[in-house]
Structure formats: structure tokens, C-alpha cells
Amino acid sequence: MKVKINHIAKMEGHASFVGDIINDNMAEAKMKTEEGARLFEGLLIGRNYWEAPIITQRICGICPIVHTLSAIKAMEDCFGVKPHKDAIVLRKVMEHIQWIHSHALHLFFLSLPDFLEYENDLKMVGDYPKESQIALEVRGWSLKMLEIIGGRVVHQLTAEVGGFRKWPDQKKLEKLMDEYDDIMKKTLKFADIFKKLKYPKFERKTNYFCLVDPKEYGIYTGKVKNDFFKKIKEVEKPGELVKRVLYMDEPFFCGALARVNINYTKLNPQAKKYWNSYKIKLPTYNLFYNVPAQATEVIHSMEEIKKLLPPLLKRGIKNRNVSYKTKSGKAFGAVEAPRGTLYDFYELDKNGKITNCNIITPTAQFLANLEADLEVYLLKTKKLTKKQRQQKIRTLIRAYDPCISCATH
Amino acid sequence: MAKKKLKVGFFSVTSCEGCQFALLDLGEEFLELADLVDLTKMRLIEESEMGPKEKFDVAFVEGSQLLKENIKDLKDLRKRSKYLVAMGTCAHTGGIYALKKYNLGKNKAMAHVYPETHKKNFNYLAEGLSQDVEIDYILPGCPAVGKEVVRFIREMAAGKKFEIPQRPVCYECQLYQKVECLLQKGEPCLGPISLGGCDAVCPAAGMACEACRGPLEDANWPNMAKALQKIMPQKDVDEILEIFHVKEITKKKK
Numbered sequence: 001m002k003v004k005i006n007h008i009a010k011m012e013g014h015a016s017f018v019g020d021i022i023n024d025n026m027a028e029a030k031m032k033t034e035e036g037a038r039l040f041e042g043l044l045i046g047r048n049y050w051e052a053p054i055i056t057q058r059i060c061g062i063c064p065i066v067h068t069l070s071a072i073k074a075m076e077d078c079f080g081v082k083p084h085k086d087a088i089v090l091r092k093v094m095e096h097i098q099w100i101h102s103h104a105l106h107l108f109f110l111s112l113p114d115f116l117e118y119e120n121d122l123k124m125v126g127d128y129p130k131e132s133q134i135a136l137e138v139r140g141w142s143l144k145m146l147e148i149i150g151g152r153v154v155h156q157l158t159a160e161v162g163g164f165r166k167w168p169d170q171k172k173l174e175k176l177m178d179e180y181d182d183i184m185k186k187t188l189k190f191a192d193i194f195k196k197l198k199y200p201k202f203e204r205k206t207n208y209f210c211l212v213d214p215k216e217y218g219i220y221t222g223k224v225k226n227d228f229f230k231k232i233k234e235v236e237k238p239g240e241l242v243k244r245v246l247y248m249d250e251p252f253f254c255g256a257l258a259r260v261n262i263n264y265t266k267l268n269p270q271a272k273k274y275w276n277s278y279k280i281k282l283p284t285y286n287l288f289y290n291v292p293a294q295a296t297e298v299i300h301s302m303e304e305i306k307k308l309l310p311p312l313l314k315r316g317i318k319n320r321n322v323s324y325k326t327k328s329g330k331a332f333g334a335v336e337a338p339r340g341t342l343y344d345f346y347e348l349d350k351n352g353k354i355t356n357c358n359i360i361t362p363t364a365q366f367l368a369n370l371e372a373d374l375e376v377y378l379l380k381t382k383k384l385t386k387k388q389r390q391q392k393i394r395t396l397i398r399a400y401d402p403c404i405s406c407a408t409h
Numbered sequence: 410m411a412k413k414k415l416k417v418g419f420f421s422v423t424s425c426e427g428c429q430f431a432l433l434d435l436g437e438e439f440l441e442l443a444d445l446v447d448l449t450k451m452r453l454i455e456e457s458e459m460g461p462k463e464k465f466d467v468a469f470v471e472g473s474q475l476l477k478e479n480i481k482d483l484k485d486l487r488k489r490s491k492y493l494v495a496m497g498t499c500a501h502t503g504g505i506y507a508l509k510k511y512n513l514g515k516n517k518a519m520a521h522v523y524p525e526t527h528k529k530n531f532n533y534l535a536e537g538l539s540q541d542v543e544i545d546y547i548l549p550g551c552p553a554v555g556k557e558v559v560r561f562i563r564e565m566a567a568g569k570k571f572e573i574p575q576r577p578v579c580y581e582c583q584l585y586q587k588v589e590c591l592l593q594k595g596e597p598c599l600g601p602i603s604l605g606g607c608d609a610v611c612p613a614a615g616m617a618c619e620a621c622r623g624p625l626e627d628a629n630w631p632n633m634a635k636a637l638q639k640i641m642p643q644k645d646v647d648e649i650l651e652i653f654h655v656k657e658i659t660k661k662k663k
Contacts, residue, residue: 010454012426037522038506038509039522041522054619058551060427064425064427105433158614158616165615
């Protein structure tokens with residue numbers, strides 16, 4: 001039985017689903033990406049190191065911050081630049097805002113309508129005015145902070161190698177932090193929406209990867225474990241522009257649920273309490289729980305901002321840029337994007353020109369895992385009507401929060 | 410009788426979808442548009458299928474037509490739409506992805522990214538949607554300016570003529586941002602020749618303008634070139650003009 005969903009909506013980037021239920025025990029599932037050849041890794045060759053963060057953030061309009069920061073980290077790694085601790089604080093805050101606004105958008109506007117059975121978000125917003133208001137307020141607050149720190153929401157302007165082109169305005173940040181307690185309360189209410197949903201029972205064992213920092217829930221720092229780089233492979237297939245990544249030839253997952261599974265103990269208290277309220281035993285291999293995991297991270301990130309920003313504001317924000325010289329060599333950067341770990345590899349010549357580049361995005365890493373899940377999940381939909389089956393499949397795909405733009409950079 | 414609402418659709422070909430997010434990020438200001446126009450198609454917030462006879466008064470398109478299907482879809486959309494609007498730099502000039510034209514060139518760039526399968530992949534150089542379809546309006550910028558998209562919709566709904574004032578980025582930089590002039594500080598800021606309307610967010614954030622909204626109609630290139638010559642060699646200036654594909658427009662102007 002063939003199953004096809006053309007142009008899946010409410011997802012970042014374009015893709016279709018093609019599946020086939022062969023018999024009671026076997027099914028095939030494939031995500032067909034529908035983005036053309038942008039060739040970021042090719043067009044960056046020959047360009048200047050400082051252009052990389054400006055150019056790579058154009059990979060994705062929902063997570064530009066992580067692309068810019070990963071590229072900056074890579075260049076700093078190559079030149080041996082150690083940014084001032086205040087710059088690190090501000091970059092971490094940017095990362096947390098990136099999680100909040102990307103997760104909030106996905107949770108409320110892309111995934112929630114699946115659980116409440118809405119095809120059109122505007123209709124859902126009309127039927128749930130209070131919840132929508134909260135979602136917009138929490139997200140709006142995070143976007144305001146990003147505007148103050150990054151200069152703009154989509155495709156930030158300030159962060160650069162060595163620090164910031166312009167350091168944020170102390171007074172504006174203080175004023176926004178005055179609203180923090182109110183927004184935190186609303187964040188908890190926002191997260192409660194996802195507690196009331198019914199998550200399908202579905203498990204398929206897999207491997208999880210993310211940055212692990214012994215001191216904190218890794219987001220800007222930390223390392224990936226288990227010989228990740230030695231054991232992964234980017235797989236090319238003719239006519240396909242996504243290079244799926246396999247670990248020891250097997251699919252794996254990265255993203256919110258991977259992070260909660262691996263870094264659970266380092267979650268902030270309220271985030272931990274929220275996750276615990278689901279009574280999900282860890283490790284869990286039910287990818288529908290990526291939804292509560294993202295909601296947990298929204299709370300975690302809000303708590304983290306409260307830890308990071310007030311001490312910096314107390315010290316006072318000053319220009320702390322570090323000067324540096326370009327050097328030839330290898331450059332490596334990684335950060336936790338909303339959808340999982342993003343890796344940037346470059347080689348530079350002595351003038352800081354890029355001679356080689358490889359970027360491995362989260363969705364390219366977990367796409368094979370999504371397909372493996374869909375193959376098992378398809379079998380469970382055998383008795384449903386065509387429309388119901390399509391809806392179930394869409395719900396699982398969107399719970400993954402794939403970003404096809406990133407995957408086909 | 411109430412006037413019939415304009416039918417508006419948002420579409421993307423190959424893109425980062427940043428222009429649509431710049432609009433969605435306006436939050437309520439965006440949602441209020443639903444009262445004014447009939448927002449029938451925007452795949453980020455709904456999943457209806459397009460009917461075979463569905464038509465649009467205004468269709469916005471972001472991105473570059475880098476797939477055969479993208480080109481086909483664009484041509485189809487042209488037939489369905491009264492006004493086709495190129496939204497953002499990719500749709501306007503080809504933007505960042507058109508960088509594949511330089512350095513390695515598009516074929517070697519493809520071979521670098523897909524060493525095993527490059528020969529089988531479609532590799533199109535799109536330098537604006539107008540390469541394949543006729544465009545009625547351009548709302549430029551990387552990303553497009555959300556508030557400008559809203560203003561466009563409001564003015565179209567009111568039956569007014571939409572125009573972007575031909576004023577340089579410097580105009581807004583001095584008027585609203587009141588920051589020290591980057592060009593005078595010795596940074597290669599393209600503000601004087603670039604189309605404003607962006608509130609000069611880049612110079613305000615310490616970043617030199619790279620003309621993502623394209624040049625002014627009557628840009629004074631000789632003066633700009635003179636100012637930049639003092640700052641850096643011509644080949645470095647050329648590289649900056651490449652980023653948002655302004656170099657191609659300057660070639661045509663000469």
C-alpha cells in the first residue's frame with residue numbers, strides 16, 4: 001500500500017513523504033527533500049573568514065543564530081582567540097533565546113495544531129485566544145532580547161570573531177529584564193499546554209548524541225562523545241541534495257529529546273520539575289516526546305537567562321573585544337541548535353581565506369532516524385483511513401521538527 | 410456592501426524562509442492582516458492544498474528557483490496571480506546562493522559539496538526570479554523588511570500605489586540611529602548608494618551596509634568608489650559587492 005504526502009506544510013523547508021506498507025512486518029519510508037542546490041560549502045571556498053558567519057546564517061531563517069555562532073567559534077578556534085567571558089555570556093544568552101523562539105514557534109504553531117486537529121493556525125489562534133496570547137508574548141519577549149543583543153531577529157548583525165561589533169545597550173537589557181518574572185510565569189503556563197496532550201505510544205531504540213559539558217546543560221560548550229567524528233559517515237545518494245549522516249552505519253537522533261536523555265541531570269530546577277511531571281522513564285525512545293522535551297528546554301533556557309544576564313548587568317556591559325591575527329589552519333566549531341548539534345569545519349590559509357568547508361546540520365543527522373521511525377510507525381497505521389494515516393505520519397514528522405533548509409544547505 | 414478582500418498568498422522556492430519569518434515575527438501586527446486581506450496560502454501556518462483554479466490578487470515569493478520544480482511552480486504561480494512580488498534579496502538578485510558563480514564557480518562548487526553524485530544534480534544559477542517570470546514588485550532585503558511587507562499589503566488593500574522612497578540607507582542612519590558614520594571611521598559601508606527602508610539596522614549594529622536591498626536608482630557610483638578606494642583595494646571592494654550580488658547590478662549600470 002503506497003502512502004504519499006506531497007509538500008508537507010508547517011515545517012521549515014520543503015519536503016514530501018513517500019512510503020509503502022509491503023506486508024504486516026515491513027514498510028518503506030522516505031523523506032524526499034525539495035530544496036535546490038544552494039551549495040554553501042562550495043560557495044564559501046575562496047571567501048574571507050569574516051564572511052562565513054554572515055553567509056552561513058543565511059542557511060536558515062529560523063535558526064540563523066546557531067549558524068553564525070558555530071562559524072564564529074570555528075574561526076576563533078583556528079586563530080587561537082579566547083573571547084572575553086562577557087562575550088561568551090552574551091552568546092550563550094543568544095543561544096538560549098534561539099532555543100526559546102524556535103521551540104515556541106514549533107511547539108505552538110507547527111506541532112500543537114496536529115494534536116488539536118487543526119489544519120489552519122489562524123483558526124486555532126481564534127479558538128484559543130488566551131493560549132495564543134501567551135505563546136506570542138513569551139516568543140515576543142525573546143525576540144525583543146535578540147533584537148537588543150543581535151541587532152535584528154532574522155540574520156543577526158552584532159556577533160563577530162573576537163566579540164561583538166556593537167555591545168548591547170545596558171539600559172535596554174535592564175528594562176527588558178524587568179519583565180522577566182512575568183514572562184517566566186507565562187512560560188510555565190505555556191509549557192502546561194503541552195502537558196495536556198495525548199502522546200502516541202511508540203518506541204524504536206536508537207542512539208542519541210549532543211554536546212556534553214560536565215558543568216552545564218551543553219548549548220555553547222561541551223563535546224560530543226563516543227568517537228562521533230570517527231564513526232560517522234555522510235551519505236550521498238544520486239539526485240538527492242541532503243547528505244544523511246549515519247553513526248556506525250546506523251541512524252541516530254540529535255535534538256531536544258537527545259539532550260534531555262543525555263543531559264537530564266543538568267537541567268535547571270523548574271525545567272526538571274516540569275519534565276518529571278510527565279513521568280517518562282529515561283532513556284526514552286519515543287520521539288513524540290521531543291515535544292515535551294522542547295517545552296522543558298524553553299523553561300530551562302528562561303532559567304538560564306536569569307542566571308547569566310543579571311550578573312553581567314551588575315558588572316556593566318563594556319566593549320570587551322579581543323584583538324587577533326589571522327592564521328592558517330583547521331577550524332572547528334559546534335553549538336547545540338534547537339534541532340540538535342551543528343558542526344562547522346573549515347580550513348583557512350594565512351590570509352584568512354577559506355580553502356575548505358564542511359557543515360553538518362542537525363536535520364541531516366536525524367533524517368535517517370526519522371525515516372527508520374516512520375517505517376515502524378507506518379505499520380501501526382494499517383487499519384486507518386487514508387486521511388487518518390496521513391495525519392499520523394505528519395504528526396510524527398513534525399514532532400521531529402525537521403528543518404529541510406538546513407538539511408540541504 | 411463590503412469590498413471583497415484581496416486574496417494573498419505567501420510562497421517560497423528554495424530559500425531559508427527568513428523573509429516569511431521576518432513577517433511572522435511581527436506577531437500580532439502580522440495576525441491583524443488577516444482582518445484586512447484573505448490570507449489563503451502560507452504553508453508555515455496552514456496546510457490546505459491549492460485548487461487547480463485557485464487565483465491570487467497578490468502572491469509573494471521568497472527564495473531562488475534552484476530546482477526544475479521551482480521554475481515550473483513559479484510559472485504556474487505567475488498565471489494564477491495578478492501581482493507577483495519578489496520578496497527578499499534571493500528573489501530580487503539571487504542573493505547569497507548566487508555566490509556560487511564566483512571563486513570555484515558553480516560546477517566545481519557542486520563537485521566539492523557532492524563529490525560522488527554532482528554530475529546528476531540540477532545546478533541552476535538563479536540571479537533573481539525575473540530571470541524566469543515577470544515580476545510586478547520587489548520588496549528587497551536579506552531578509553525582507555517585515556514592516557515593509559505589511560505596509561505593502563495595507564496599501565494594496567486600500568487601492569493605493571506602493572512605492573519605496575528612493576533614499577539612501579544613510580538617510581535613515583542619520584535620522585533614526587544617530588550612530589557614528591562607519592564610512593568616516595574607515596569601514597567599507599555602502600550606505601550612500603544603497604536603497605533605504607531598512608531603518609539602517611546594520612550600521613546601527615556596527616555592521617557596514619552591504620547593500621542587501623540593492624542600489625538606489627540614481628546611485629552615485631563614482632563618489633562611492635572614491636570613498637572606498639581610500640579604505641581598501643578594489644578587489645576587496647568587489648568581494649563585498651558580491652555578497653548580495655550587487656556587483657552584477659553595478660556591471661549593468663556602467
